[in-house]
Amino acid sequence: MADERVNLLGLPRTELEAFVASRLGAKPFRARQLMKWIYRRGAADFSSMSDLAQDFRAQLAEVAKISVPEIVTEQRSSDGTRKWMLRMDEVQGIETVYIPEPDRGTLCISSQVGCAMDCSFCATAQQGFNRNLSVAEIVGQVWLARRELDAGDPGGSNARITNIVLMGMGEPLANYRNVVPAMRVFTDDLGYDLSRRRVTLSTSGLVPQIYKLAEECNVALAVSLHAPNDALRNELVPINRKHPIDELLAACWHYIDKQNGRSITFEYVMLDGINDKPEHARQLARLLRGRPAKLNLIPFNGFPGTAYRRSPAAAILRFRDILNDNGVIATIRRTRGDDIDAACGQLAGKVTDRTLVRLGTRLNTVSRSSAEV
Numbered sequence: 001m002a003d004e005r006v007n008l009l010g011l012p013r014t015e016l017e018a019f020v021a022s023r024l025g026a027k028p029f030r031a032r033q034l035m036k037w038i039y040r041r042g043a044a045d046f047s048s049m050s051d052l053a054q055d056f057r058a059q060l061a062e063v064a065k066i067s068v069p070e071i072v073t074e075q076r077s078s079d080g081t082r083k084w085m086l087r088m089d090e091v092q093g094i095e096t097v098y099i100p101e102p103d104r105g106t107l108c109i110s111s112q113v114g115c116a117m118d119c120s121f122c123a124t125a126q127q128g129f130n131r132n133l134s135v136a137e138i139v140g141q142v143w144l145a146r147r148e149l150d151a152g153d154p155g156g157s158n159a160r161i162t163n164i165v166l167m168g169m170g171e172p173l174a175n176y177r178n179v180v181p182a183m184r185v186f187t188d189d190l191g192y193d194l195s196r197r198r199v200t201l202s203t204s205g206l207v208p209q210i211y212k213l214a215e216e217c218n219v220a221l222a223v224s225l226h227a228p229n230d231a232l233r234n235e236l237v238p239i240n241r242k243h244p245i246d247e248l249l250a251a252c253w254h255y256i257d258k259q260n261g262r263s264i265t266f267e268y269v270m271l272d273g274i275n276d277k278p279e280h281a282r283q284l285a286r287l288l289r290g291r292p293a294k295l296n297l298i299p300f301n302g303f304p305g306t307a308y309r310r311s312p313a314a315a316i317l318r319f320r321d322i323l324n325d326n327g328v329i330a331t332i333r334r335t336r337g338d339d340i341d342a343a344c345g346q347l348a349g350k351v352t353d354r355t356l357v358r359l360g361t362r363l364n365t366v367s368r369s370s371a372e373v
């Protein structure tokens with residue numbers, strides 16, 4: 001018989017309260033107790049929830065479960081970055097990356113198996129789109145990372161994941177229905193209790209969903225711009241053909257107004273000879289000057305089969321300087337975890353055939369090491 005128990009992992013507070021009321025005739029504070037167990041203490045088993053009456057726990061176990069994805073592999077980078085591959089089915093996986101820094105710990109999570117956006121410089125695009133992740137699979141990535149991080153340090157610090165970024169595999173706004181409830185759990189004080197500025201959703205530019213998000217959720221927004229004009233952006237980020245730059249930027253400024261936000265982070269991958277010329281920097285400055293915008297320059301990370309190359313360090317620095325001189329704040333994203341294919345744009349999520357992927361990337365790494373920034 002099919003398992004009809006409801007997975008409580010990822011249910012936002014209002015839904016969990018409704019669930020305990022309708023299925024168990026319990027008061028809302030039971031939902032709050034459950035959330036504390038699931039998110040603060042990382043419980044996956046009702047029997048361990050010692051402040052719940054025994055018969056309530058038994059009743060719960062009949063109608064509900066706490067079910068998390070399965071970890072297939074873990075890889076650790078020499079720089080401390082950790083990457084987990086989670087099994088979605090026989091061949092497909094998704095990847096979650098933890099990036100420690102002296103003052104914070106960022107968890108980069110996935111929102112879809114594969115991606116349909118087809119950006120020409122992204123490894124995830126190569127595998128095409130498979131399916132949306134459920135709310136439990138999105139929240140489950142944080143739940144698992146917390147467990148793994150605590151494992152090496154029993155009773156360890158809850159503060160280790162200080163930021164969550166939806167910058168892994170997939171286009172989060174194309175899975176709006178599941179991403180928004182997951183973000184509610186991230187910011188709920190009985191969930192992961194992160195301030196809205198510490199949860200960042202990155203999008204390739206789904207304009208209607210940006211307007212929708214402005215009404216419903218107030219997390220920080222990052223936008224994958226990658227080009228200063230439509231002709232070039234049409235090539236790099238094909239969704240631009242549907243929602244060109246002026247429409248996209250209008251949606252961004254609306255989002256900031258509506259959310260009383262500080263600024264949008266625009267991501268810009270540095271591709272040698274493609275979008276890294278001084279003229280591109282000047283065009284960008286004209287688009288963003290005087291706006292609530294920051295630019296994050298991402299040195300291109302290679303993957304097997306790509307014809308793109310990373311811009312030389314000098315070109316990246318010059319690009320940044322032109323922007324800064326023209327009144328736009330620009331920073332260079334430090335490459336993290338590229339020795340384990342965990343850097344931006346390298347997440348491929350193949351459960352099988354890892355050897356091929358690794359060999360190709362290793363060859364790539366050698367050829368681009370001289371361009372490290």
Ligand code: SAH
Pocket residue numbers: 117119121122123166167168169170171172202203204222223224267268269298299300301302344345346
């Ligand atoms: N789909 C969302 C979430 C991905 S975020 C989005 O497009 O924003 C990951 C960031 O890394 C995006 O800005 C993406 O464009 C960028 N990226 C993709 N491939 C890359 C690569 N090979 N090297 C560097 N950055 C890359």
